[in-house]
Amino acid sequence: MALPASSIAPAANVLEVQGLSVRFRTPRGPVLALRNVSVEVPRGSVVGLVGESGSGKSTLALAVMGLMSGNASITEGSLRFAGRELLGLKPQELRALRGDRLSMVFQDPMTSLNPVRAIGLQMLDIQYRERSLSLAEKRRKAADMLRRVGIPDPERQMGRYPHEFSGGMRQRIAIAMGVLERPELLIADEPTTALDVTLEAQIIQLLRDLRREFNTSILFISHNLGLIAELCDIVVVLYAGEVVEQGTVRDIFHRPRHPYTQALLECDPARIAEVHRELPTITGDVPNLLRIPTGCVFAARCPSVFDRCRVEQPADYPAGPAHLARCHLLAERRDG
Amino acid sequence: MSAQPSDALAPVELIPEAPGFLISIVRRLRGDPLGLLGLLIVLTVIVLAIIGPSIAPYSPFKIKVPERFMPPTLLALVGGGDGVHGTFSHVFGTDNLGRDVFSRVLAGTQIALGVGGGSIAIALVIGLMLGLIAGYGPRWLDNFLMLLFDSIYSFPTVILGLTVMTLLGPSIPTLMFVVVVIQTPAYGRLIRTATLATKSSEYILAIRSLGSSPGRILLVHILPNIIGPLFIVASMDIPSVIALEAGLTYLGLGIPPPAPSWGRILQEGFESIRDAPWIVVAGGIPLILTTLGFTFLGESLRDLLDPKLRRIV
Numbered sequence: 001m002a003l004p005a006s007s008i009a010p011a012a013n014v015l016e017v018q019g020l021s022v023r024f025r026t027p028r029g030p031v032l033a034l035r036n037v038s039v040e041v042p043r044g045s046v047v048g049l050v051g052e053s054g055s056g057k058s059t060l061a062l063a064v065m066g067l068m069s070g071n072a073s074i075t076e077g078s079l080r081f082a083g084r085e086l087l088g089l090k091p092q093e094l095r096a097l098r099g100d101r102l103s104m105v106f107q108d109p110m111t112s113l114n115p116v117r118a119i120g121l122q123m124l125d126i127q128y129r130e131r132s133l134s135l136a137e138k139r140r141k142a143a144d145m146l147r148r149v150g151i152p153d154p155e156r157q158m159g160r161y162p163h164e165f166s167g168g169m170r171q172r173i174a175i176a177m178g179v180l181e182r183p184e185l186l187i188a189d190e191p192t193t194a195l196d197v198t199l200e201a202q203i204i205q206l207l208r209d210l211r212r213e214f215n216t217s218i219l220f221i222s223h224n225l226g227l228i229a230e231l232c233d234i235v236v237v238l239y240a241g242e243v244v245e246q247g248t249v250r251d252i253f254h255r256p257r258h259p260y261t262q263a264l265l266e267c268d269p270a271r272i273a274e275v276h277r278e279l280p281t282i283t284g285d286v287p288n289l290l291r292i293p294t295g296c297v298f299a300a301r302c303p304s305v306f307d308r309c310r311v312e313q314p315a316d317y318p319a320g321p322a323h324l325a326r327c328h329l330l331a332e333r334r335d336g
Numbered sequence: 337m338s339a340q341p342s343d344a345l346a347p348v349e350l351i352p353e354a355p356g357f358l359i360s361i362v363r364r365l366r367g368d369p370l371g372l373l374g375l376l377i378v379l380t381v382i383v384l385a386i387i388g389p390s391i392a393p394y395s396p397f398k399i400k401v402p403e404r405f406m407p408p409t410l411l412a413l414v415g416g417g418d419g420v421h422g423t424f425s426h427v428f429g430t431d432n433l434g435r436d437v438f439s440r441v442l443a444g445t446q447i448a449l450g451v452g453g454g455s456i457a458i459a460l461v462i463g464l465m466l467g468l469i470a471g472y473g474p475r476w477l478d479n480f481l482m483l484l485f486d487s488i489y490s491f492p493t494v495i496l497g498l499t500v501m502t503l504l505g506p507s508i509p510t511l512m513f514v515v516v517v518i519q520t521p522a523y524g525r526l527i528r529t530a531t532l533a534t535k536s537s538e539y540i541l542a543i544r545s546l547g548s549s550p551g552r553i554l555l556v557h558i559l560p561n562i563i564g565p566l567f568i569v570a571s572m573d574i575p576s577v578i579a580l581e582a583g584l585t586y587l588g589l590g591i592p593p594p595a596p597s598w599g600r601i602l603q604e605g606f607e608s609i610r611d612a613p614w615i616v617v618a619g620g621i622p623l624i625l626t627t628l629g630f631t632f633l634g635e636s637l638r639d640l641l642d643p644k645l646r647r648i649v
Binding site for chain 1: 537538539540541542543544545546547548549552556557560561
């Protein structure tokens with residue numbers, strides 16, 4: 001179940017993920033990496049996707065891009081981009097969207113640029129669709145975008161290879177490539193995880209500026225709650241392949257309703273007011289996705305667990321105008 | 337890079353601009369005497385192969401039995417020379433039929449380079465295409481090509497060469513065919529493995545996320561990343577092909593007489609090694625030098641073709 005679009009913003013959604021399930025074939029059996037995931041990205045907004053490692057954040061991103069590895073398949077659900085169903089599109093139709101209306105920035109800028117191709121050429125490559133532009137115009141467009149993301153003297157830098165740039169510069173270049181064709185949706189998969197804190201702040205500022213300037217919607221993937229709070233409008237909390245809670249930044253950070261979200265926020269070192277000897281943690285482990293528990297996925301670790309949680313999978317209960325949580329506690333409260 | 341406590345768009349310090357590709361090659365070679373030596377030898381061999389026939393003092397086939405086994409100039413100088421036989425007129429001496437060894441070695445250069453370079457180039461192109469297809473194409477095609485490569489691989493080189501040469505009859509095209517059949521699987525496997533490793537790298541994923549087509553990804557992005565090692569292996573294979581040609585010819589199954597390939601010069605020299613040791617020396621030294629030259633050049637090329645190793649001076 002997803003939020004009605006009108007409850008968040010009047011504009012249409014640029015991305016609508018409905019009931020998406022993704023299965024990986026592995027030697028030990030099928031792994032359901034995503035189960036019944038529904039996420040909406042309203043036009044012009046930044047949606048944060050937060051969760052632990054292995055919760056399915058990157059799988060969702062790659063599923064939207066149509067770039068999942070060979071052993072992964074979408075078993076059910078739908079992916080609508082700008083009103084158009086992506087599932088079932090021919091590879092070349094999907095390719096026509098990628099880099100043009102839909103693009104992605106990856107985690108590690110040290111490995112996400114082709115090492116043997118000058119960055120200027122790589123930026124010209126992206127513009128292969130624009131037959132009406134001359135080479136000089138394409139070069140100028142690439143240089144303008146590099147300048148925009150903070151690469152000084154881009155005309156000279158375009159002849160250089162990725163290894164001649166530092167990590168922060170490379171991530172700017174990767175972002176410049178991602179937004180070169182002014183995409184409607186940019187997926188940023190932990191774009192600052194490999195960078196130090198100062199660079200992180202610069203990149204976040206850059207993404208915020210670009211979003212305002214180009215009206216690009218951003219699906220921002222991170223496990224850093226501070227960054228999510230700073231950049232995003234809407235937050236989607238993913239746990240073990242399921243969306244356990246979603247809502248506005250204010251909802252999630254001030255009125256978290258799902259025990260997992262609450263625990264996650266308590267564990268954020270930046271939010272801990274008192275000095276403890278040990279950092280708080282969520283006890284227990286993420287469930288093995290080879291054998292998904294029958295009830296709530298969080299039941300084994302939940303401090304407020306009760307009988308119903310272990311037998312029945314909770315539905316998405318509304319907790320506010322644009323706030324959903326997949327937890328039986330909300331039903332209890334409503335019923336009781 | 338050092339962190340900068342300034343606003344988001346502050347320029348960050350830059351590494352000084354790198355020199356152009358050609359300049360960096362020259363600079364790099366200046367600091368790499370072996371590579372330079374290899375380049376010089378290879379260039380010399382190529383030049384000799386081209387201009388050889390026009391600078392050869394005699395025809396490599398001209399038989400003059402009365403002038404057989406004339407010692408080379410160097411020996412004539414040491415021994416004072418006996419003007420009667422005009423030893424100074426044959427730089428490397430003459431062989432058992434009185435043919436000028438120097439002219440034959442020069443003509444052999446052309447054969448060696450033509451057979452070695454030509455067949456390696458053909459094998460390289462075929463191996464490259466099949467390797468890329470195997471690495472990037474569907475699984476069944478990969479399995480099929482691997483089966484093919486492994487089958488050829490499982491034959492011992494010399495036995496395969498001997499069999500084919502015996503069945504088809506010794507000639508230059510047959511010899512080149514043998515080399516192509518033997519070498520193609522090696523290049524195909526090399527390229528396939530490199531393609532497999534590269535296609536799952538994050539930058540290929542990033543490039544795909546920007547909408548590049550499979551053909552473009554393969555030729556523009558994967559190929560330049562993996563072709564370096566292929567050139568090195570191929571340039572180091574040229575001498576072993578020349579040696580294979582010499583070996584097969586020595587066994588009488590390579591290039592038929594009277595063509596003056598180095599292998600034949602060696603074979604004929606061995607028969608008279610006690611009377612005229614210079615023939616073997618004159619046939620062997622070019623073989624050794626060419627081998628070394630291509631090997632040194634190959635090593636040097638490896639560094640040059642990899643921009644990560646290219647020095648920023």
